[in-house]
Amino acid sequence: MNGFAGWHQRRADYDVVVVGARLAGAATAMLLARAGLSVLAVDRARYGTDTLSTHALTRAGVLQLSRWGLLGALRAAGTPRVEKVVYHYGDEPVEIPVRPRGDVDGLYAPRRALLDRLLVDAAVAAGAEIRHRVAVTDLHRDGSRVTGVRLAGGETVRARLVVGADGARSTIAQLVGAAMRYTATASTATIYTFADQLPADAYRNWFRPGVGAGLIPTNAGQANLWIGVPMAELRQAGHRDRAGLFHRALRRVAPRLAAAVAGQVSGPWATFPGRPGFVRQWWGPGWALVGDAAYFKDPISAHGMTDALIGAEELARAVTAIAAGADEPTALAGYARRRERLIRPMIPAIERLSSFAWDLTGLKQAHTEINQAMRAEWEHVLSFDVPAIGSPATGSLDQASASTRSSSLAASPPASVATATARGTSRSSSSAAVTAATPVGVRPGRPAAV
Numbered sequence: 001m002n003g004f005a006g007w008h009q010r011r012a013d014y015d016v017v018v019v020g021a022r023l024a025g026a027a028t029a030m031l032l033a034r035a036g037l038s039v040l041a042v043d044r045a046r047y048g049t050d051t052l053s054t055h056a057l058t059r060a061g062v063l064q065l066s067r068w069g070l071l072g073a074l075r076a077a078g079t080p081r082v083e084k085v086v087y088h089y090g091d092e093p094v095e096i097p098v099r100p101r102g103d104v105d106g107l108y109a110p111r112r113a114l115l116d117r118l119l120v121d122a123a124v125a126a127g128a129e130i131r132h133r134v135a136v137t138d139l140h141r142d143g144s145r146v147t148g149v150r151l152a153g154g155e156t157v158r159a160r161l162v163v164g165a166d167g168a169r170s171t172i173a174q175l176v177g178a179a180m181r182y183t184a185t186a187s188t189a190t191i192y193t194f195a196d197q198l199p200a201d202a203y204r205n206w207f208r209p210g211v212g213a214g215l216i217p218t219n220a221g222q223a224n225l226w227i228g229v230p231m232a233e234l235r236q237a238g239h240r241d242r243a244g245l246f247h248r249a250l251r252r253v254a255p256r257l258a259a260a261v262a263g264q265v266s267g268p269w270a271t272f273p274g275r276p277g278f279v280r281q282w283w284g285p286g287w288a289l290v291g292d293a294a295y296f297k298d299p300i301s302a303h304g305m306t307d308a309l310i311g312a313e314e315l316a317r318a319v320t321a322i323a324a325g326a327d328e329p330t331a332l333a334g335y336a337r338r339r340e341r342l343i344r345p346m347i348p349a350i351e352r353l354s355s356f357a358w359d360l361t362g363l364k365q366a367h368t369e370i371n372q373a374m375r376a377e378w379e380h381v382l383s384f385d386v387p388a389i390g391s392p393a394t395g396s397l398d399q400a401s402a403s404t405r406s407s408s409l410a411a412s413p414p415a416s417v418a419t420a421t422a423r424g425t426s427r428s429s430s431s432a433a434v435t436a437a438t439p440v441g442v443r444p445g446r447p448a449a450v
């Protein structure tokens with residue numbers, strides 16, 4: 001039994017140490033701090049830096065940011081509102097409007113330096129301590145239980161729980177020996193860059209056998225442009241010729257866009273050589289993984305950021321429940337079960353997409369499967385019985401989003417640490433306000449609102 005007494009009796013400098021302070025880590029730290037837990041998050045990267053990722057958030061991710069009171073800040077930073085998603089299956093365009101629902105009035109694709117910084121700032125505002133340029137090199141253990149981390153400078157920090165939010169190459173996963181529960185066989189190589197003066201109203205995607213490309217409107221009047229090809233093609237072309245490969249691939253899949261951006265690409269360039277997806281063991285005694293550390297999927301899914309935000313809330317809810325007296329193994333097993341229930345239906349379709357072993361009919365089928373899974377995901381996020389951990393502790397960074405919050409607590413924070421928390425309206429009003437489906441996968445030629 002790892003109940004309330006066990007949690008509080010353990011000697012610790014912090015309730016939770018989070019390793020990695022980007023989407024998954026900063027969001028987890030923010031939610032736990034809002035629930036009144038003492039949290040330290042460390043990241044070996046510098047504060048407010050970019051990272052290897054394109055920028056497309058799906059609806060469930062936007063909803064999470066809205067519920068947490070952060071969407072207004074993204075808008076205020078000039079992140080363009082995306083009103084539709086357009087797929088070009090060969091020469092066949094399929095246009096899908098994004099229907100506004102409540103505070104979620106469209107899709108957004110913020111630069112990571114902006115989004116990650118916003119989450120870090122919200123975590124700090126909630127009372128979390130965040131240290132950048134600090135790497136975790138080892139764990140502290142009492143017997144088989146993880147009881148803290150060792151930092152690069154030699155300092156040991158003890159915690160009641162250690163969260164690995166440290167990305168696909170997770171140090172924490174390696175140190176605890178987290179088993180692989182699933183490993184994909186294929187992956188897409190991605191090259192992306194930026195261009196100015198392109199339409200900012202839609203996520204646009206182009207597919208032809210063996211190649212994909214996309215345009216994602218982002219901050220500062222720029223569009224994030226990506227191409228995806230099988231890993232072997234990038235290996236053959238060689239990394240040095242990535243601009244050449246990018247332009248050749250773009251001409252193949254989207255010749256008009258290629259002509260429009262010739263000479264317009266402003267850089268910087270980024271290359272992701274590919275990494276097959278995986279699901280790791282989610283938790284063990286004294287530790288849990290979240291975000292890419294737990295579940296990495298091919299970037300062609302454009303879903304990792306949304307998964308990181310949903311995972312952060314699932315884990316924060318479980319940890320808050322443990323701090324309030326729930327049995328730790330039961331709560332963390334519940335976290336793992338809920339995550340797997342949500343991600344499992346997407347995995348086969350993502351694997352087919354990233355294998356490039358599709359024709360356009362097969363591609364549409366894979367998109368349809370992902371769409372169905374994202375509908376369930378959307379419903380799941382709506383169904384969060386929005387706890388106090390979802391609301392800023394003092395006021396709202398985004399008052400407009402208050403209507404999408406609700407009041408009840410899945411698990412009350414421990415009395416000793418309960419803080420004043422902003423409470424909004426009931427979940428039923430949030431459900432009514434935001435009920436759209438997610439963008440991908442419609443029947444060809446049959447636009448549907450999302």
Ligand SMILES: Cc1cc2nc3c(=O)[nH]c(=O)nc-3n(C[C@H](O)[C@H](O)[C@H](O)COP(=O)(O)OP(=O)(O)OC[C@H]3O[C@@H](n4cnc5c(N)ncnc54)[C@H](O)[C@@H]3O)c2cc1C
Pocket residue numbers: 019020021022023024025042043044045051052053054055056057058134135136137165166167168170171172190271272290291292293299302303304305306307308
């Ligand atoms: C090419 C590409 C394109 C993508 N495009 C999209 C997209 O359009 N939409 C989408 O939703 N997703 C996309 N993704 C996926 C998305 O980027 C990830 O899912 C997301 O970044 C995961 O966030 P995270 O917080 O889990 O991990 P990360 O963003 O990887 O953050 C992990 C952090 O942990 C830190 N860290 C690691 N080890 C240590 C250590 N030992 N000590 C201290 N700190 C440590 C790192 O410095 C890092 O800051 C893309 C990914 C790639 C590769």
